[in-house]
Amino acid sequence: MLKGKIIRALSGFYDVQLDDRIIRCKGRGLFRKKQVTPLVGDIVELDLDSPQASTGMIQHVLERTNELVRPPVANIDHALIVQSITEPELNPILLDRFLVLAESKRIEPVILFTKKDLASSKISEHANYYKDAYEKIGYQVIETSTEPDLLVQSLESIVKNRVCVIAGQSGVGKSTLLNRIEPDLNIETADISKSLGRGKHTTRHVELYQLLGGFIVDTPGFSSLDFAELTLEELRETFIEFERISEHCKFRGCFHINEPKCAVKDALETGEIESFRYKHYQLFHEEIKNRKPRY
Ligand SMILES: Nc1nc2c(ncn2[C@@H]2O[C@H](COP(=O)(O)OP(=O)(O)OP(=O)(O)O)[C@@H](O)[C@H]2O)c(=O)[nH]1
Ligand SMILES: [Mg+2]
Ligand SMILES: [Zn+2]
The missing domain is CATH 3.40.50.300 (P-loop containing nucleotide triphosphate hydrolases)
Structure with a gap:
């Protein structure tokens, strides 16, 4: 099946880039039932209405690496x-x-x-x-x-x-x-x-x-700049310079906050990790820890 990328979403239609052609497509009826909403940026499989046509039908939306709600x-x-x-x-x-x-x-x-x-x-x-x-x-x-x-x-x-x-x-x-x-x-x-x-x-x-x-x-930015959906474990991974160093922390799963023999904290002393980055990490860690649970 042909594969292309949605580059534009119009009301009810999607423009799909297929090599250097733009194919105006509809989504198959099944999408609505299954609540699949094709998004700009999606890689899709499509059929052309006829071999030379510039119109077609999206058959399948491939798995996304990520998606933002706002912007969609x-x-x-x-x-x-x-x-x-x-x-x-x-x-x-x-x-x-x-x-x-x-x-x-x-x-x-x-x-x-x-x-x-x-x-x-x-x-x-x-x-x-x-x-x-x-x-x-x-x-x-x-x-x-x-x-x-x-x-x-x-x-x-x-x-x-x-x-x-x-x-x-x-x-x-x-x-x-x-x-x-x-x-x-x-x-x-x-x-x-x-x-x-x-x-x-x-x-x-x-x-x-x-x-x-x-x-x-x-965009006016990400829809929110608070970390409403982030866990402490996820936060830790987003400070990419901690990753390699943290292999040397004494405790597996070290959060680099209060744990003894923490390699990340040691790296602060040597300047390998910038103190402003670590401070921000601490700040965000606190923010997530103190986040009120949402029911
Ligand atoms: N001197 C100078 N002024 C700049 C530069 N870039 C932007 N500005 C000015 O900064 C002001 C704000 O720029 P915008 O492009 O509206 O900023 P924005 O990030 O799109 O802001 P929002 O749409 O409100 O999120 C304008 O008055 C621009 O002329 C620059 O490189 N040099
Ligand atoms: Mg702007
Ligand atoms: Zn550590």
Whole structure:
């Protein structure tokens, strides 16, 4: 059977990319009964209405690697996590929250720093410290350029043939980035003072843009930044630099909080693990531990 990717969901129809053709498909009747909702990003098996037709029927939705409810997208490859280094200033706690959420959904994060053009040398130095720290952990950190050509160059290899969500605090410049890549998009952006004052997102609905040979979903962020669905065990796994080191913890299943002979805590002393990362881990651990049970 033919296999393709849903790139657009219209009311009742799905556009499926099949090699370099777009096939407009219906979902089979059975989906409604079985409550299967095909999502943008889904890999599907389909039949063409006739051998040369550009219309068809989706027969089967393949298993998803992940899915987000808001935005409704499946099989997301990358989360582009945007942080401005100034206005609003770099917020490593928030960055780590996004990283935890992305890792917990098995979405590979890429960190984008914006507004370098506004930064003093002191602020740039501060940002460089964090850039180095996150790169040491294994994350890709990109300082985005205001120059469209350079911006495209730095993001093309990440976005091409992939589905990416762009996430980050209001006002960091997510929509501005997309407009810079593709000026025709003309996405609404907000004056920084306004967007901070309101504390609200200018981008309120979810849009999927075909850019750089792939897809970028502009979103007001993940639907929630609290860890309502995360367990302590899952949290532990999302701090990826702990993994290898924790093999040397005395206790199997060590949470690296109060346990004796904890290799992660030892690694803090040597600087192998950054103390700010560990602090955020402790903070999130507490937050989840104290979460009120939901019935
Ligand atoms: N100087 C400078 N200003 C920027 C840059 N990126 C964004 N801005 C400004 O920052 C403000 C907010 O940008 P937006 O693109 O609306 O931010 P957003 O992340 O989409 O915000 P929400 O949609 O509210 O989540 C706008 O006034 C932009 O012009 C940059 O690289 N340099
Ligand atoms: Mg926006
Ligand atoms: Zn430990």
